[in-house]
Amino acid sequence: MSELITLNIDGVEVKAAPGTTILRAALANDIYIPHLCDHKELTSVGICRVCLVEIEGRRPTVSCMTPVEEGMVVTTSNEELDQIRKVNMELLVLNHDYDCQNCAKNSKCQLQELTRYVGIDENRINAMRAPELASPLDDSNPYYLRDLNKCVLCGICVRTCEEIQGDECIDFTFRGIETKIGVLGDKPIAESTCVTCGECVTRCPVGALVPRHAVEPTYEVDTVCPFCGCGCGITVGARGGKVVSSVADPDSPANNGSLCVKGRFGLGFVNSPDRLTTPLIRKDGDLVEASWEEALALIGDKLGQYKGEQFATIASAKCTVEDNYVMQKFTRAVMGTNNIDHCARL
Amino acid sequence: MYEKHILICAGTGCISSGALDIENALREELAKHGLEDKIRIIMSGCHGFCEKGPIFIVYPEDIFYCEVTPEDVPEIVEEGLVKGNMVERLLYKDPVTEETVINHDKIMFYSKQKRLALRNCGVVDPENIDEYIIRGGYIGLKKALQMEPMEVVDEVKSSGLRGRGGAGFPTGMKWQFGHNSPGSKKYVVCNADEGDPGAFMDRSILEGDPHAVVEGMLICGQAINADEGYVYVRSEYPLAIKRLQNAIDAAEKYGMLGENILGLGLNFRIKIKEGAGAFVCGEETALLASIEGRRGVPRHRPPFPAVEGLWGKPTIINNVETLANVPLILRSGAEEFASVGTEGSKGTKVFALTGKVNNTGLVEVPMGITIREVVFDIGGGIRYGKKFKAAQIGGPSGGCIPDEHLDLPIDFDSLTAAGAMMGSGGLVVVDEDTCMVDMARYFLNFTKKESCGQCIPCRLGTTQMYDILEDITEGKGTLEDIDLLEELAVAVKKGSMCGLGQTAPNPILTTLRYFRDEYEAHVIEKRCPALVCKPLLQYYIDAEKCIGCRRCSKVCPVDAISGEKKEPHVIDQEKCTQCAACFDACPAKVSAVQVVSEGLPEEEPETCEEGCKCQS
Amino acid sequence: MAGLATTLGSGAMTNSIAEIGDAACIMAIGTSTTEAHPIIGYQVKKAVRQGAKLIVANPQEVPLARFADLFLPLKPGSDVALLMGMARIILEEGLHDQQYIEERCENLDQFKQSLEEYTLQFVSDITGLPGEDIVNAARMYAENNPSSILYCMGITQHSHGTDNVIAISNLALITGNLGRTSGGVNPLRGQNNVQGACDMGSLPNVFTGYQKVTDEAARQKFEKAWGASLSGEPGLTHTEIFDAAHRGEIKAIYLIGENPVLTEANAAHSLEAMKKLEFFVVQDIFLNETAALADVVLPAASFAEKNGTAVNTERRVQRVRKVLDPVGDAKPDWWIVSAIANEMGAEGFAYNSAAEIFKEITSLTPSYAGITYERLEEGGLQWPCPTEDHPGTPILHTEKFNTPSGKGKLMPIKYRPSEDCCDFDFPLILTTERNLYQFHSTMTRYSEGLDELSGGEHIMINPADAEKLGVADGDLVEVNSRRGKLQVKAKITRRSQEGVASLSFHFAECPTNLLTSAALDPVAKTPETKVCAIRINKA
Known part of the structure; x- marks a missing residue:
């Protein structure tokens, strides 16, 4: 572990490990520097220019790309910086579909947070030439929506796709004012190589990428994804007796904050109206609803007749450790046979 | 064994004005006279004087024929070569003195130039390595290879050479960073992605003297211990690519590229990478991304390429013209190189001189020469005797210099102080017929389209500024717009990530600085003083001059002109689209169609029914 | 898992998911990691981004192959030949970890003897891979340390699945890749528990x-x-x-x-x-x-x-x-x-x-x-986590193996062809795959949206085979095996190599396992769903 570097940000002495950027060092010490394109899990690129700071003896530069140096004196806000930032934000606001009331990200939007902090000059915005925002909504994916009229081109989704997912199915396309995030051939996202992992949706700072049926959960519970063997930690949100959301548990070492399409979007089966809700017993060839007492009595009676090697249990890799323990204990201790197996080989 | 050499300029300008047809005609004619073995034809690189092309020089006499056509060739052969006379009518005539000039170095266009980077252009056969070597080529390389890398760096440092690609960063210092960066793998990249509209000095060097670039890269390789080089060149330059590849092949054959070069230890190879036409790929980090096969967009610096460049390895990127100067420095010494130029800017600079001057073309001038000398001596002054208004220096992201600064010395620091920049060397001269607001709009249209779109100020700011400028040129601007424009320009300049955005506002800032009155005329009086901005113009027909020839009404695309034959015609202002077709169609000696921007002249009051002269 | 239990003493993933990203080489064999284990797929791609070498061995051109330095489209059921062939090259070229073998392994001589069968020519014939690729794979795996092997049902669901696993374990043992961070032998388990x-x-x-x-x-x-x-x-x-x-x-x-x-x-x-x-x-x-x-x-x-x-x-x-x-x-x-x-x-x-x-x-x-x-x-x-103050065990076998001797056992293996062989009536091989958007057969079918993304069941047929069969993309075909038949739409794709077709088994509409063989591995008793001789006709 190398020595910590000491620098001064807005008069506060701050320590940070070598290689830390000024932005991260400041944020870690509760000094807010407005920023948009920087994300703590992704490579910094310095393209939004919002996190400009002044370092004594240098021209204004972006704090997200500048590593801390010993004795550095950093100013995060002065007249010049504020003016550049303001104009920058005003341009962004002007080119953004500002229909916040109808936006799924309302109140959780980083652009709102930034404009609140930076402050914008309404008169200047009104004097500017407002563009027509007419990108059609891309609703081709069943789980998320892409609204490019809200996109601020921070590139977080692009870097997420490249660095987290490794799929690289989206990138900046076109140039200048025409620039947009797109897929090969400028097609709807569903026709790309997108695997709907949703990593970009969770990281989008604005309302450009939002889950399709977003519902705020009443409460959330940390658990484990029910699908493959990765055993990803998920935080499942519930509301009104239904599972309504699933996000990665950032602290789970198995998935380190990531999820795939199934774990993030595929839990709807829990709410399915086709779920079994009562025991069924075959009567005259048909399965008919029965009470637990009835079912248990029938099973107890029947299984009593097949103890030993004429009985077998097929257990389940979908059930918990505790479930499986009880199943094999039952098979061995009650039914008197080792005929138990599950789908480990399938 | 040859009695005479004929140099036909095969630069792109002369080729497009017919140089290859002249070559064919000449070969045919020489064959007719049985002179193929006595007279050698050399298709040379650009001579710079594109205005007067195709250029045709007869050596050893140094007879400079210009604007030659294939039809002239029999006469040149018959009179000039067989009989030993000159074809007087094809010689250059000075536009001012109207004197005929025989030798090219006596022409004003050339006499004030100092051709160092272009030393071989138009002189050697660019596809013949021997000619390059005869003229001192690869001597600098040999010297460099006998020196320690750091000695090479020091030599370039003490020459004072600064990058010719735009920013003017000291080349030697850049090389020193590259030299000092640790790592066994390093690259030398030649930036030949010449994107400024109208600039063609890099193209001319690659087409006319490709070995100079190869040698420059090799010397850089020696200085920083690199073993691989890339030339990133626009695919729109097929001839440059062909000649460069030819030069690389020849140099490999001669042992000047490859393993253990000249037996002095250096290993170095050069590859050509063709660009796809994005202006921003001339920005060094975007260029590197493009070579790597990624989207050609800039990235934040630092780290600078000299520390972390191509594929993360230390990389020196120099512009073509910079590299073409390097062999000279090594060959003749830093001191001699530094003897030309000013305190802060050594050597020469090549400019693409265009616009409203008499002599357009490629000119190489010593640093410190004044704009006046370039425009009036080399350029031969303004066409049609009009008035010089400004020089736009540095391409679309440069700035304009007005007539009060005509005596400004051309060097990196003076230009920057005046709000312009050296850039890659575009020099567009504008006269009184140019609207400065419209010019700023024109350049912003270029930069907004070429913005890579990554950073907010450049992506959104350039478009916003363009939209405002467009409104102003259409008479829809307000005084507040001028302030807004200025605020935007400053924010974009200070806030953008790369050179493109940081310089894109220059045309606005300099025109606002020197020609604010023109902006004000547009927004307050809705008037374009230069009569350029169409929506602010009014065309009318002077009834006293009009002869009713109907030429104007025939060409009017919107049928806005009415009038009986041989009677004065009238333009319906409601219909007129200011296309100027009538203006062009009206016979010069009549000149009845008039254009104004201050409003139509008050009409003669019509006589009312009562016959009095009341103003109804 | 019986294979690893024999050679190493424990039948489980030897290393942890988070380590995979830091491997210097990854060999993914019999696994379409990005589809069946997407999160582990992220780790593999992370490793590749950081410069790791990736070898993908799979009869199908799985999506991960796009990221591979070396993609080995071996014939279904020829894994033992490939793996033992690689072991032979590693030992012949001296790329093995001699000290590790001496200190931590046993049975080297007998193992070496069994390698005699696996000449490059033999391995190339069985796997259908160019000899050069096999040599490169051996070098890539042995020369870049730590090197991690990931495998899944493409290895185990064979009548010789245990042999496959043992061959993998052999490879890791001779290169000293067991018991070290970011190395190991890593069977990827299919279900959450x-x-x-x-x-x-x-x-x-x-x-x-x-x-x-x-x-x-x-x-x-x-x-x-x-x-x-x-x-x-x-x-x-x-x-x-x-x-x-x-x-x-x-x-x-x-x-x-x-x-x-x-x-x-x-x-x-x-x-x-x-x-x-x-x-x-x-x-x-x-x-x-x-x-x-x-x-x-x-x-x-x-x-x-x-x-x-x-x-x-x-x-x-x-x-x-x-x-x-x-x-x-x-x-x-x-x-x-x-x-x-x-x-x-x-x-x-x-x-x-x-x-x-x-x-x-x-x-x-x-x-x-x-x-x-x-x-x-x-x-x-x-686990193992024997006491309440034990931190748990991210990496197995760091000091010794769980075999009686504490040493890793190098096991000789003889190549055995798959049970269900092609003949005139059943000229193609069917192999089974998984789809990213589905999971086995029940849960995902009840989650709205996943079906739409998965696009339904298709039998994937190589263009060359499709031409011979006169089948076009989207055609309904009948698939027959010695045990059953079904109808399904065809998708013409180079994902399947010539002579091989594939189906998933998620869809009740297309019960793939009506076709597959239940020939069992003699030790692990895993059925051979990955190799099944079939015939395809246009329906």
Whole structure:
């Protein structure tokens, strides 16, 4: 572990490990520097220019790309910086579909947070030439929506796709004012190589990428994804007796904050109206609803007749450790046979 | 064994004005006279004087024929070569003195130039390595290879050479960073992605003297211990690519590229990478991304390429013209190189001189020469005797210099102080017929389209500024717009990530600085003083001059002109689209169609029914 | 998992998911990692981004192949030849870790002898790969350390699956890649608690923590704890159970959370077997194709409706927490099984909570002994975790192997071709795959949207084969094997190599396992679903 570097940000002495950027060092010490394109899990690129700071003896530069140096004196806000930032934000606001009331990200939007902090000059915005925002909504994916009229081109989704997912199915396309995030051939996202992992949706700072049926959960519970063997930690949100959301548990070492399409979007089966809700017993060839007492009595009676090697249990890799323990204990201790197996080989 | 050499300029300008047809005609004619073995034809690189092309020089006499056509060739052969006379009518005539000039170095266009980077252009056969070597080529390389890398760096440092690609960063210092960066793998990249509209000095060097670039890269390789080089060149330059590849092949054959070069230890190879036409790929980090096969967009610096460049390895990127100067420095010494130029800017600079001057073309001038000398001596002054208004220096992201600064010395620091920049060397001269607001709009249209779109100020700011400028040129601007424009320009300049955005506002800032009155005329009086901005113009027909020839009404695309034959015609202002077709169609000696921007002249009051002269 | 148990002493992933990203070389064989284990796929791609070499060996051009430095489209069922061939090259070229072999392995000579068969020519003929690629793979794997091998059902679901696994273990042993960070032999487990089900002894031959039923001491321990006398005879495996049912020897089955009508190899055979049962109890969250055959169906709580633990592929025991109350009268599986036991008058099933059961588990299972629910609140723990102050074990075999000698056993293997061979009537090989948007057969079919993304079932046919068969993209085809037939739409793609076609098995509309073979690996008893001779006709 190398020595910590000491620098001064807005008069506060701050320590940070070598290689830390000024932005991260400041944020870690509760000094807010407005920023948009920087994300703590992704490579910094310095393209939004919002996190400009002044370092004594240098021209204004972006704090997200500048590593801390010993004795550095950093100013995060002065007249010049504020003016550049303001104009920058005003341009962004002007080119953004500002229909916040109808936006799924309302109140959780980083652009709102930034404009609140930076402050914008309404008169200047009104004097500017407002563009027509007419990108059609891309609703081709069943789980998320892409609204490019809200996109601020921070590139977080692009870097997420490249660095987290490794799929690289989206990138900046076109140039200048025409620039947009797109897929090969400028097609709807569903026709790309997108695997709907949703990593970009969770990281989008604005309302450009939002889950399709977003519902705020009443409460959330940390658990484990029910699908493959990765055993990803998920935080499942519930509301009104239904599972309504699933996000990665950032602290789970198995998935380190990531999820795939199934774990993030595929839990709807829990709410399915086709779920079994009562025991069924075959009567005259048909399965008919029965009470637990009835079912248990029938099973107890029947299984009593097949103890030993004429009985077998097929257990389940979908059930918990505790479930499986009880199943094999039952098979061995009650039914008197080792005929138990599950789908480990399938 | 040859009695005479004929140099036909095969630069792109002369080729497009017919140089290859002249070559064919000449070969045919020489064959007719049985002179193929006595007279050698050399298709040379650009001579710079594109205005007067195709250029045709007869050596050893140094007879400079210009604007030659294939039809002239029999006469040149018959009179000039067989009989030993000159074809007087094809010689250059000075536009001012109207004197005929025989030798090219006596022409004003050339006499004030100092051709160092272009030393071989138009002189050697660019596809013949021997000619390059005869003229001192690869001597600098040999010297460099006998020196320690750091000695090479020091030599370039003490020459004072600064990058010719735009920013003017000291080349030697850049090389020193590259030299000092640790790592066994390093690259030398030649930036030949010449994107400024109208600039063609890099193209001319690659087409006319490709070995100079190869040698420059090799010397850089020696200085920083690199073993691989890339030339990133626009695919729109097929001839440059062909000649460069030819030069690389020849140099490999001669042992000047490859393993253990000249037996002095250096290993170095050069590859050509063709660009796809994005202006921003001339920005060094975007260029590197493009070579790597990624989207050609800039990235934040630092780290600078000299520390972390191509594929993360230390990389020196120099512009073509910079590299073409390097062999000279090594060959003749830093001191001699530094003897030309000013305190802060050594050597020469090549400019693409265009616009409203008499002599357009490629000119190489010593640093410190004044704009006046370039425009009036080399350029031969303004066409049609009009008035010089400004020089736009540095391409679309440069700035304009007005007539009060005509005596400004051309060097990196003076230009920057005046709000312009050296850039890659575009020099567009504008006269009184140019609207400065419209010019700023024109350049912003270029930069907004070429913005890579990554950073907010450049992506959104350039478009916003363009939209405002467009409104102003259409008479829809307000005084507040001028302030807004200025605020935007400053924010974009200070806030953008790369050179493109940081310089894109220059045309606005300099025109606002020197020609604010023109902006004000547009927004307050809705008037374009230069009569350029169409929506602010009014065309009318002077009834006293009009002869009713109907030429104007025939060409009017919107049928806005009415009038009986041989009677004065009238333009319906409601219909007129200011296309100027009538203006062009009206016979010069009549000149009845008039254009104004201050409003139509008050009409003669019509006589009312009562016959009095009341103003109804 | 029997293969690793023989050579290393433990049949589980030797290393952890998070380490994969830092490997210098990854060989992914018989796994479409990005589709079946997307999160591990992220790690592989991360490693590649950081400069790791990636070898993908798979008959199908799986999506991960795009990231590979070397893609080896070997013939189905030829893995042993490839792996042993690589081992031979490594030893011949001296790329092995001599010191590691001397200190930590045994049986080198016998192993070397068995390599004689695997000349480059022989391996190239069997696998259909160019010799150069095989040599490059061997060098790439051996020269870049640490090197991690990932494998999945493409390795195990063969009549010689155990051989495949042993061959992998051999490769890792001779290069010293076991017991080190970011190396190892890593079987990727298919289901969220397949490791836990194995750990708990939902297997015919072991109690919890792989304590053998044939081991007298172990059996006595469990007899004492459970207050019952226990059989010392290993029971029947999955496929054997259905065979026995088909023969009428097994008369009653209690089946929990599975859908063998779709997932069992040679499904028609097992369907017949289930129909012959005298008493069939199915416990599930849905009335799936198998439940519809039952005499009694019991409604189980879903994962979101119960407490407990699950063990992921890297042996990490993690808490499953209840989010909702079970729907209707559904109950947690442990509650239902206990209720049946209680109904039958058994002792020791008076559980009130999963936590209570977990305590009983840890008291009987040494590798779990140090794990408690309290500790799991702080995050998962990787077994073995023998004491409460033990931090868990991210990497197995760091000091010794769990074999009797403590050494890793190098095992000779003879190449055996797959059981179901092609002939004139069945000229193509069918292999099975998974789809990213589906998971086995039940849960994902009830989650809206996933079907749309997965695009339904298609048989993937190489363009050359399609031309011969006169089949165009989207055509309906009939697929016949020696055991059954079905109809499905064709997708013409180079993902399948010439001579090989593939199907997934997620869709009831297309019950792939009607076709597949239940030829079993002699040791692990895994059915050979990955190689099945078929014929395709335009329907």
